Amino acid sequence: MTTTAPPTGARRRRRDDTRLALAFIAPATLGLLVFYFWPLLRGVWLSFTSWDVLTPARFVGVENYVEMIGDPVFWNAVRVTALYVVINIGVQTVVALLIAVLMQRLSRSILLRSLILTPYLVSNVVAALVFLWILDFQLGIGNNALEWLGLDRIGFFTSETWVIPTIALVNVWRHMGYTALLIFAGLLTIPPTMYEAARVDGASEVRSFFSITMPLLRPILGLVLIVSVIGSFQVFDTVAVTTNGGPVDASRVLQLYIYEKAFAQFDFGYASALSVALLLMLMVVTFLQYRITRAGQTDLS
Amino acid sequence: MHRTTTSRRRTTGRRLAATTVLAGAAGLVAACGAGPGSGGGVALDYWLWDANQLPAYQACVEAFEAENPDIQVRISQYGWDDYWQKLTAGFVAGAGPDVFTDHLTRYPEYAARGLLLDLDGLEATAAVDPDDYQPGLADLWVTPDGARYGLPKDFDTIALFYDVNALAEAGMTPEDLEGLTWNPEDGGTFEEVIAHLSVDANGVRGDEEGFDPDNVVTYGLASNGSGGAEGQTQWSWLAASTGWTFTDQPVWGTHYNLDDPNLHASLAWYFGLVDKGFLAPYEEVGSSPNPTQALGSGRAVLSSNGSWMIRSYTSLEGIDLGVAPLPAGPVGHPMSMYNGLADSISAQTEHPEEAARLVAFLGSADCQVIVGEHGVVFPAVPAGTDAAVEAFAEQGVDVQPFTDLVDDGYTFFFPVTDGYGAISALLTPVMDEIYIGSRDPATLADLNDQVDEIVASGSTGG
Numbered sequence: 001m002t003t004t005a006p007p008t009g010a011r012r013r014r015r016d017d018t019r020l021a022l023a024f025i026a027p028a029t030l031g032l033l034v035f036y037f038w039p040l041l042r043g044v045w046l047s048f049t050s051w052d053v054l055t056p057a058r059f060v061g062v063e064n065y066v067e068m069i070g071d072p073v074f075w076n077a078v079r080v081t082a083l084y085v086v087i088n089i090g091v092q093t094v095v096a097l098l099i100a101v102l103m104q105r106l107s108r109s110i111l112l113r114s115l116i117l118t119p120y121l122v123s124n125v126v127a128a129l130v131f132l133w134i135l136d137f138q139l140g141i142g143n144n145a146l147e148w149l150g151l152d153r154i155g156f157f158t159s160e161t162w163v164i165p166t167i168a169l170v171n172v173w174r175h176m177g178y179t180a181l182l183i184f185a186g187l188l189t190i191p192p193t194m195y196e197a198a199r200v201d202g203a204s205e206v207r208s209f210f211s212i213t214m215p216l217l218r219p220i221l222g223l224v225l226i227v228s229v230i231g232s233f234q235v236f237d238t239v240a241v242t243t244n245g246g247p248v249d250a251s252r253v254l255q256l257y258i259y260e261k262a263f264a265q266f267d268f269g270y271a272s273a274l275s276v277a278l279l280l281m282l283m284v285v286t287f288l289q290y291r292i293t294r295a296g297q298t299d300l301s
Numbered sequence: 302m303h304r305t306t307t308s309r310r311r312t313t314g315r316r317l318a319a320t321t322v323l324a325g326a327a328g329l330v331a332a333c334g335a336g337p338g339s340g341g342g343v344a345l346d347y348w349l350w351d352a353n354q355l356p357a358y359q360a361c362v363e364a365f366e367a368e369n370p371d372i373q374v375r376i377s378q379y380g381w382d383d384y385w386q387k388l389t390a391g392f393v394a395g396a397g398p399d400v401f402t403d404h405l406t407r408y409p410e411y412a413a414r415g416l417l418l419d420l421d422g423l424e425a426t427a428a429v430d431p432d433d434y435q436p437g438l439a440d441l442w443v444t445p446d447g448a449r450y451g452l453p454k455d456f457d458t459i460a461l462f463y464d465v466n467a468l469a470e471a472g473m474t475p476e477d478l479e480g481l482t483w484n485p486e487d488g489g490t491f492e493e494v495i496a497h498l499s500v501d502a503n504g505v506r507g508d509e510e511g512f513d514p515d516n517v518v519t520y521g522l523a524s525n526g527s528g529g530a531e532g533q534t535q536w537s538w539l540a541a542s543t544g545w546t547f548t549d550q551p552v553w554g555t556h557y558n559l560d561d562p563n564l565h566a567s568l569a570w571y572f573g574l575v576d577k578g579f580l581a582p583y584e585e586v587g588s589s590p591n592p593t594q595a596l597g598s599g600r601a602v603l604s605s606n607g608s609w610m611i612r613s614y615t616s617l618e619g620i621d622l623g624v625a626p627l628p629a630g631p632v633g634h635p636m637s638m639y640n641g642l643a644d645s646i647s648a649q650t651e652h653p654e655e656a657a658r659l660v661a662f663l664g665s666a667d668c669q670v671i672v673g674e675h676g677v678v679f680p681a682v683p684a685g686t687d688a689a690v691e692a693f694a695e696q697g698v699d700v701q702p703f704t705d706l707v708d709d710g711y712t713f714f715f716p717v718t719d720g721y722g723a724i725s726a727l728l729t730p731v732m733d734e735i736y737i738g739s740r741d742p743a744t745l746a747d748l749n750d751q752v753d754e755i756v757a758s759g760s761t762g763g
Binding site: 052053054055137138155157158159160243244245246247248249252260263264265266267 | 726
């Protein structure tokens, strides 16, 4: 049996592999085409139309984009979203890095790791609602604590200066544990021998953080940043639940504006144009981040 | 979520509606897949948004089914926020209701897209006499080209809610709230009352020496937010009592009067109450004000609100609820927005004549007396209104301040024009700015052309 025609058998098996591979890839490819590429193309097409869902879309060329460039609410939304991302990502990354390093250098308790992840298990909407109550101007325990300390009450969700920092920090609270865990996973790839060598050389904890941890963590940190920045740009639920874009336009982030244009004013064409703008912004930001952090390369070798 | 000011019939709750659109559409398809009722009869879908009214309309529908054994009606109720999205999704999918509760701000856009049936073209509804209803209500649902898109089901007006005990603490009686006057310059006796009812942390009243407006414990007037584009329960009644009107025509106006100094003066007075310490600042109430709660907790004393909210106020614990008329303005009497809902028929219905029979019944005295007896809203048929007044009296509330406005004709309509969604989106943040104090009401004049353009373009979004 084993002696009969091994070459043809091998060739046939290889051909079978290709077919099998295609069969395995097909569902994912189909899903990608149907649920990602087709909506993307359709969204781009709709951005060149005037469409209210109820009557057929009408091609209007670049009219939506011209309107967008002259739309102060759009530019305000870009500014507000950028401010949110800067505060959210800035604080979140620093805090998460700190937690991750503490977990690495001080305690490796599984219980601690689980505890740090708990805020992430709370849904965005619930977290937002709870903070809305905690920080309520009149009834919130947060403001009552401020008053007890002899400070003035703060309209966390109701004053134009505080609303974006507040929302950004609420989301930091929810996401920092998750981010810390991702960074922690990256820290585990750094060989402990490095730290031993540093200690033998008499380096302090701070010195080894900046000379060993940071350079070796860079690729992981870069990827974490890219993913979290994309997520941060898409902030919607926290805003929708707490302020609905207010006071005035102080928290009218891009996603909320897109949503309002589409589902409250049935201006799907313009909303699509806004979405395309957001897509372009994210592509540019992601590309820059990738280049700056050199996330594709490692210094570990 | 679209910017809903709490002025409209949205009772409670703000939910994230984004995810419900698709789910809603899917649910609709599934619901309609269940198909027409058994026994060869016709099944109709009827939608409404107010949960408080569901029992009343359930009773109505049962009475209708008893009279029309060949028709079965399935009622669905969705909260205000979800309602319009589900409805739109339903129209897109061709799976919406046959008959649904409609709002004045929404129907022009549906009518313009041919999504509603002209009720005068259907046998049962054409036979209804528009004069059967409280004055003016039926005409609100007729477009400039003469088509009728709704039969009135109820109406609402504005009055002042208060707690008799809170008045007594201030040494006042309910009689002191009768016959108040107001003007935008010094606020008249209305402002005197509000001032007297406001109390700061040291127990000093707003009309006494040394009142600290930055440290107020009880506000004379409860805040219901900025009121957005129409200020239904907040400032529209004040501005209208100066002789101001929203648009150049009672309905279907083409020009908004945002450039009228009377409006600016009224807004300046109303939102100026914040600095005086008589109205809670925006900072305190945010984007989801709750005047009912403010009244119930003693945070505020007077609360101007709509008749659809009576039930919410009567259900407050530990207060002795009273209702007072709005103050008389420079025109010599009070003015209130007069809004009404109606039932419309979807152009997609497969059973227009049966749907018309349902709408005619819902709009008849037979049904509206049943609704009135439930004591939730004021039905549009006078007999129904009387039944409601009686039912409210049994709940211990004298609702005459609401109905007097209609009897005396001291009312004006919700601004029925095209492009409500876009106008609301434009004006709501602006009104918030005025409330916060970072914008002068007079600058509204700068937006007038933009608003008129939205109306003229007749589009939904611009």
